[in-house]
Amino acid sequence: MRTVDWQDEAVILIDQKVLPWKLEQVALRDYRAVAAAITDMTVRGAPAIGATAAYGLALAARQSQASTMAELIADLQQAAQVLNDARPTAVNLAWAVDQLLALATADRYSTPDALRAAMLAAAQRIADDDVIANQKMGMYGATLITEGSTVLHHCNTGALATVDHGTALGVIRSAHEQGTAFHVLLDETRPRLQGSRLSAWELERLGVSYDIIADTAAGYYMRRGEVSMAIVGADRIAANGDVANKIGTYQVAVLAHAHGIPFYVAAPTSTVDLSLPDGDHIPIEQRDKDEVLAPYGCELAPAHFRARNPAFDITPNEYITGIITECGIASPDYQTSLRAMVNAGQGVS
């Protein structure tokens, strides 16, 4: 079962809001519902929302009643705007929408139905390519995980954050499948608890040894010498290697640096945004305070208490030991190495 799929003229998503209690899929037949599912985090994870947005735009093409190319392109541009606005930080969303929009404006298709078919095929290819990219990242990254080590992981970057297999958690999965014995410490990842709800659910199913820890305990285990490496995903990577990722990533990177622990990022080249010189140009989404005070309806503190809830942070490149992509592991200087990975990635896909 893929996290993001297409069946019977609908976008099919695993509903990540009801995991780990229930494994359920939702079928969406309106691109506006697809955008809403991205905003409310029914689907989350940068690669997963990229594929979802691609399918969403393919769906918009099929929903459109346009009988001329001009009408269809106008409808698609409107739908692209709605999808792009669903969440601001992960670049995979805009990247996927741009890939499909380029088809619409390339003068390669002469009829609306030909364009509709091409867009669905392109969305399928983005989804399929994501799975292949994750397996390649797993292959490259698994070499970094050694027998008997302990790997700290933040947020969820597994099959659920992608179309299948995962990025950072995909590296962990690949190492496990190769027979390496190691332990994983999963940051629970407040406020939305992707670590304790989604990553733990995935590692349970895979049979990987793990313990959930409160985000407050990462430094404790590092100081005790019980963390061998840290690995996370990314929502957007600037040209200089600065990484936007789930709130709390930056802290893990600073702590890893202070303890001399390698800190790796795993992300496909579609997450790299060469148009931005550094991380401070990446927009950071601010989400509702209810996620802090009452996650998933669990009232932890009264609703009238004040809270702030930034969803992402920026980790500067100097804290990052390497960036694992589907084209290999980029090392500093990222300005050069990342561009080479992106060029290689475009050659592949």
Added chain:
Amino acid sequence: MRTVDWQDEAVILIDQKVLPWKLEQVALRDYRAVAAAITDMTVRGAPAIGATAAYGLALAARQSQASTMAELIADLQQAAQVLNDARPTAVNLAWAVDQLLALATADRYSTPDALRAAMLAAAQRIADDDVIANQKMGMYGATLITEGSTVLHHCNTGALATVDHGTALGVIRSAHEQGTAFHVLLDETRPRLQGSRLSAWELERLGVSYDIIADTAAGYYMRRGEVSMAIVGADRIAANGDVANKIGTYQVAVLAHAHGIPFYVAAPTSTVDLSLPDGDHIPIEQRDKDEVLAPYGCELAPAHFRARNPAFDITPNEYITGIITECGIASPDYQTSLRAMVNAGQGVS
């Protein structure tokens, strides 16, 4: 209303497990129930559990049917053991029990009833001294909080963590009462959420400007230059100034250091344990994984998922800008300055 009090032959505690929803007191008439209330965190906070244990031992003296001094002392030693075993990390508990036991073995009292009366008076004095110490800490510490600044605070160190007023949150309260305008960022402090449940409740009542943040967001605000100083309490301070405090404190200290932000600890001299050379000799309590997976009955993740839950961590002295006590602010070298504070504190009380 004091957090810890004595009324009608009973130890009276504010039940911190039902805050911020309900402000309720429990009356305990058996010292074993007092120990249980410390273990299950009906009462928590190093100074508060110190005073609670003192009242608990005074209660044990009154519960004892002993008619000779030898019998009473034997009963007290047994009760002291039960109270000491309630929680391992905060030294205030053992410190308070030792203060009262010293009366029992000092040959100053010739009858059991005289000793019973003296022990209750000593417990009262420990409670009263705590309030005075906190007010003095507030006076010294308030000078560190400047107009327009933002103070990051971890866990709860307010009136609820003490007999009244508070340590680190007492410093914040004193600065507010002096008319300084500033903002407080409250780490929610997973797993038990003392920040979002207790500290927020206290600052709401005091009218201090605050926002709760997930523990994952502290580094984000520091990197943005939005944190002027960090202040925390302590559960035990070793002779060299290493500090045991609520899990997550160490991370805040490392982050503050990385950003050049002053990091202060506020604690009475009763929290200093000169018998321990450094923090690595302080026992760290490991608590039940349910606090991570289902705090206060809120099921965040399934009960069968694996989790680890260290309750405290050690912050090495090199990360600490100053230690605010009731006798002044100790600066490095703490080996010398802390001993001077403890000696001055013993002279006062």
